[in-house]
Amino acid sequence: MTKIHVQTVVNGDPVEYLADPRETLLDCLRDHLDLTGSKEGCGTGDCGACSVRLDGVLVCSCLVLGVEAQGKTVETIEGMAQGGELHPLQRKFIEHAALQCGFCTPGILVAAKALLEQNPDPTESEIRFWLAGNLCRCTGYDKIIRAVQDAAAEMRGAA
Amino acid sequence: MAKDETHVPYRLIGTRPNRPDGLDKVTGRARYGADISLPGMLHGAVVRSPHAHARIKKIDATKALALPGVKAVVTRADLPTGLTGEDLNLQENTLAGDTALYDGHAVAAVAATSKLLAEQAARLIEVEYEVLPHVTDVDAAMAPGAPVIRPGAADHSVPEGMHPNVARYIDFGRGDVEAGFAAADLVRERTYKTEATHQGYIEPHAAVAQLGADGKGEMWVCTQGQWYIRRMCSAVLGIDAANLRVTPTEIGGGFGGKTTIFMEPLPLALSKKAGGRPVKMVMSRSEVLRATGPTASASMDVKLGMTKDGKVTAGKVVFRMQGGPYVGSSPIGEALQCAFACYDIPNLMHEGYEVLANRPKAAAYRAPGSPMAAFATESLLDEMCRELGLDPIETRLKNAAREGTKASYGPTFNRIGFVESLEATKAHPNLSIPLGPNQGRGVAAGFWFNHGGETSVSLAVGEDGTATVSVGTPDIGGSRASIALMTAECLGIPYDKVRVNVVETGALGVNEPTHGSRATFASGLAAVQAARQAIAEMCRRAAADWGIEPEAVEWKDGAAIPAGPNAGKFPPMTMAEIGATMGSTGGPISGHHEVTAGGYGASFGVHVVDVEVDPETGRTTILRYLVVQDAGTAIHPTYVEGQYQGGAAQGIGWALNEEYVYGADGRLQNPVFLDYRVPVASDLPMIDTVIVEVPNPGHPYGVRGVGETGITPPLPAIANAIHAATGKRLRSLPMSPSKLLAAIKGA
Numbered sequence: 069m070t071k072i073h074v075q076t077v078v079n080g081d082p083v084e085y086l087a088d089p090r091e092t093l094l095d096c097l098r099d100h101l102d103l104t105g106s107k108e109g110c111g112t113g114d115c116g117a118c119s120v121r122l123d124g125v126l127v128c129s130c131l132v133l134g135v136e137a138q139g140k141t142v143e144t145i146e147g148m149a150q151g152g153e154l155h156p157l158q159r160k161f162i163e164h165a166a167l168q169c170g171f172c173t174p175g176i177l178v179a180a181k182a183l184l185e186q187n188p189d190p191t192e193s194e195i196r197f198w199l200a201g202n203l204c205r206c207t208g209y210d211k212i213i214r215a216v217q218d219a220a221a222e223m224r225g226a227a
Numbered sequence: 228m229a230k231d232e233t234h235v236p237y238r239l240i241g242t243r244p245n246r247p248d249g250l251d252k253v254t255g256r257a258r259y260g261a262d263i264s265l266p267g268m269l270h271g272a273v274v275r276s277p278h279a280h281a282r283i284k285k286i287d288a289t290k291a292l293a294l295p296g297v298k299a300v301v302t303r304a305d306l307p308t309g310l311t312g313e314d315l316n317l318q319e320n321t322l323a324g325d326t327a328l329y330d331g332h333a334v335a336a337v338a339a340t341s342k343l344l345a346e347q348a349a350r351l352i353e354v355e356y357e358v359l360p361h362v363t364d365v366d367a368a369m370a371p372g373a374p375v376i377r378p379g380a381a382d383h384s385v386p387e388g389m390h391p392n393v394a395r396y397i398d399f400g401r402g403d404v405e406a407g408f409a410a411a412d413l414v415r416e417r418t419y420k421t422e423a424t425h426q427g428y429i430e431p432h433a434a435v436a437q438l439g440a441d442g443k444g445e446m447w448v449c450t451q452g453q454w455y456i457r458r459m460c461s462a463v464l465g466i467d468a469a470n471l472r473v474t475p476t477e478i479g480g481g482f483g484g485k486t487t488i489f490m491e492p493l494p495l496a497l498s499k500k501a502g503g504r505p506v507k508m509v510m511s512r513s514e515v516l517r518a519t520g521p522t523a524s525a526s527m528d529v530k531l532g533m534t535k536d537g538k539v540t541a542g543k544v545v546f547r548m549q550g551g552p553y554v555g556s557s558p559i560g561e562a563l564q565c566a567f568a569c570y571d572i573p574n575l576m577h578e579g580y581e582v583l584a585n586r587p588k589a590a591a592y593r594a595p596g597s598p599m600a601a602f603a604t605e606s607l608l609d610e611m612c613r614e615l616g617l618d619p620i621e622t623r624l625k626n627a628a629r630e631g632t633k634a635s636y637g638p639t640f641n642r643i644g645f646v647e648s649l650e651a652t653k654a655h656p657n658l659s660i661p662l663g664p665n666q667g668r669g670v671a672a673g674f675w676f677n678h679g680g681e682t683s684v685s686l687a688v689g690e691d692g693t694a695t696v697s698v699g700t701p702d703i704g705g706s707r708a709s710i711a712l713m714t715a716e717c718l719g720i721p722y723d724k725v726r727v728n729v730v731e732t733g734a735l736g737v738n739e740p741t742h743g744s745r746a747t748f749a750s751g752l753a754a755v756q757a758a759r760q761a762i763a764e765m766c767r768r769a770a771a772d773w774g775i776e777p778e779a780v781e782w783k784d785g786a787a788i789p790a791g792p793n794a795g796k797f798p799p800m801t802m803a804e805i806g807a808t809m810g811s812t813g814g815p816i817s818g819h820h821e822v823t824a825g826g827y828g829a830s831f832g833v834h835v836v837d838v839e840v841d842p843e844t845g846r847t848t849i850l851r852y853l854v855v856q857d858a859g860t861a862i863h864p865t866y867v868e869g870q871y872q873g874g875a876a877q878g879i880g881w882a883l884n885e886e887y888v889y890g891a892d893g894r895l896q897n898p899v900f901l902d903y904r905v906p907v908a909s910d911l912p913m914i915d916t917v918i919v920e921v922p923n924p925g926h927p928y929g930v931r932g933v934g935e936t937g938i939t940p941p942l943p944a945i946a947n948a949i950h951a952a953t954g955k956r957l958r959s960l961p962m963s964p965s966k967l968l969a970a971i972k973g974a
Contacts, residue, residue, distance in 0.1 A: 105256070
């Protein structure tokens with residue numbers, strides 16, 4: 069199938085790639101741009117391991133075609149730390165042991181960051197329902213929820 | 228190897244430092260199976276049977292091979308013949324021979340220059356099937372008239388007159404169960420069923436592999452055990468183990484499901500046929516659910532006798548399990564051994580039947596066999612306590628196994644912490660929280676043997692006094708942190724001066740996988756022994772420098788010091804100083820230990836769950852959840868809690884939601900996460916934990932494995948809580964809203 073030239077901005081950097089029209093945004097990030105931090109756990113939008121922001125909107129990149137990124141901005145886990153400085157969510161995930169295998173972690177961090185931007189003081193229940201589309205099989209979610217709460221508190225304090 | 232160090236106050240053990248691989252895992256840098264790519268790499272895809280049972284009459288790959296960019300097709304005809312036993316089972320499961328034995332059974336594989344092209348080529352491979360009658364239910368598979376799945380598969384253990392699908396029979400016991408039942412005030416007998424569930428790791432199986440015409444190969448793969456991958460792939464493909472170098476990537480969850488092979492030999496076989504170009508193969512989620520490691524499904528009869536004050540006089544179980552079409556895949560033996568392991572019961576009988584069925588080959592899943600067994604025995608124990616008006620925790624205390632008890636499966640327990648766990652449960656504030664209408668509280672206990680196993684670890688002292696530890700057990704949930712803590716504790720240096728690496732198959736002797744809750748126990752034990760060797764050598768170097776006997780030197784706080792005033796007066800010689808000069812004082816300093824580790828202490832846990840049942844929908848909500856479990860010594864308590872919480876969450880899923888649903892056509896109806904519904908964040912409350920520490924005398928720091936037991940009690944605990952909330956006793960899993968609603972409406 070004829071490939072399509074796509075120009076987009078990923079984590080602030082202008083990039084371009086040739087996408088087969090059947091390829092997902094996740095495929096393009098991983099296979100054409102070597103951004104393998106976003107993971108494929110299901111390919112059907114059920115697990116959230118591929119979560120990225122597309123023009124600021126939280127999406128499953130396995131449900132977006134690579135060609136749809138044309139002219140838009142994409143944010144992935146690789147862009148979350150600024151310079152050498154971890155985002156508070158990243159730091160709190162390490163401190164709270166909010167990961168075991170770590171495979172779901174990139175998607176959960178991207179999703180949690182989107183939550184805190186629109187709701188800086190979420191209740192436990194709001195965090196649980198926001199992250200209900202991000203499966204974690206290792207932790208039972210307890211430490212993930214606590215890490216998000218702790219990061220939110222720190223970010224509110226810093227604001 | 229009883230040791231003395233379990234009583235000293237620790238400097239590092241029991242602290243909660245950040246894990247060494249944390250930064251990689253929160254920034255997306257950690258490399259998992261599908262993240263590896265190589266120059267010149269091809270992509271593989273698999274053709275799978277759409278039928279539960281079918282004769283393969285013809286495979287025609289002409290059209291696929293005619294596509295430009297398609298480089299190789301392999302079928303069973305490309306694999307060596309003459310394998311026997313489990314090697315043959317593994318080969319059969321890698322690629323079907325004459326017969327496809329379950330929906331999703333691999334039939335052919337193809338490699339091409341892109342993933343899309345490989346998938347297109349797979350669709351062009353034409354397979355002609357003759358559909359055969361099938362059976363997927365365990366009870367149906369052993370009933371008269373059931374289709375015979377693999378004639379002649381049954382072994383000599385099976386009694387005369389059984390259906391040919393009954394492939395293995397086990398029985399053991401002690402005492403006189405009939406006399407035990409006669410001595411009881413209450414005898415009850417019930418039947419239970421559990422459906423198959425999947426480990427549900429979020430990372431699908433993935434491998435990149437290369438194999439040349441010279442028989443030398445290399446593989447990067449997400450696995451719990453690189454040597455198991457090496458041995459099994461070598462056997463299936465007929466190559467020498469030493470010629471296959473297997474490097475484990477980071478692993479995105481396994482829970483037992485990544486201790487064996489499924490598609491892993493295929494990229495090797497394709498690579499060889501494609502002139503040695505590396506081939507990457509990544510499973511889709513539906514391939515994972517259709518064709519990899521579910522648990523067995525089970526049908527179980529339990530009979531218990533109890534006096535009116537709660538003493539169990541006799542127990543009998545008859546378990547039937549199917550684990551797919553191959554003998555030895557179901558955990559029937561473990562299930563029987565776990566059934567009564569928590570208790571000291573004088574009269575016991577265990578019988579088990581392994582039954583073949585047209586389902587995927589089962590793999591280990593967290594405490595394999597124990598959750599099903601506990602669902603049956605702990606449910607009945609609770610039901611009888613309720614009937615006799617007895618407290619469930621006191622009754623368990625009355626019957627609890629303790630140090631010196633002859634276990635239900637044979638050996639005598641060393642120091643164990645079941646009684647301590649029950650006492651800690653009794654004291655927990657959750658038990659005094661009042662419950663409202665439609666709410667109920669359930670208690671259950673769980674057991675796992677734990678495991679030691681083949682272990683080989685090396686430690687090298689660095690030129691700057693740091694230490695590198697090479698282990699063979701992939702880090703699946705923080706074991707690098709726990710092994711670094713133990714090593715640093717032993718060496719007397721800071722935690723961050725030890726780096727633990729999980730290494731490839733060429734770097735160490737054979738290691739068993741990270742399974743059976745053995746990584747922190749066995750690799751930790753070997754790392755401590757390796758560190759002690761290095762310490763002995765560092766003391767010798769200091770002694771030589773000081774001109775005194777090595778026996779006159781001891782190791783303290785990361786440095787060699789004279790042992791007492793008679794040894795002479797020398798300032799401490801630090802590990803950094805010894806490391807800096809080791810090239811001229813006798814050469815590199817390292818330690819190495821290899822062992823088939825025994826001494827793993829058994830694991831016991833107690834869970835308490837409060838549920839609320841919606842009487843209109845039958846939906847069960849988990850209100851609060853408590854896990855109490857003996858860890859021996861908690862090396863890194865946060866990761867111990869994580870194991871308890873994760874195990875409980877998986878058990879909750881098994882109890883309430885998760886099941887393999889097969890249609891009348893024998894096809895799996897729910898091979899996606901939308902329909903195979905694992906617990907999500909909004910399904911669960913916080914999971915409270917209590918770490919009981921009864922040190923294991925078989926480990927230098929008292930460790931016993933903590934990973935497995937947590938999945939076992941949720942199944943019966945939730946059934947017991949639902950009974951308390953509704954008066955209804957559910958004896959088949961999952962306890963889905965529809966099933967519970969039917970029970971409520973049937974009142």
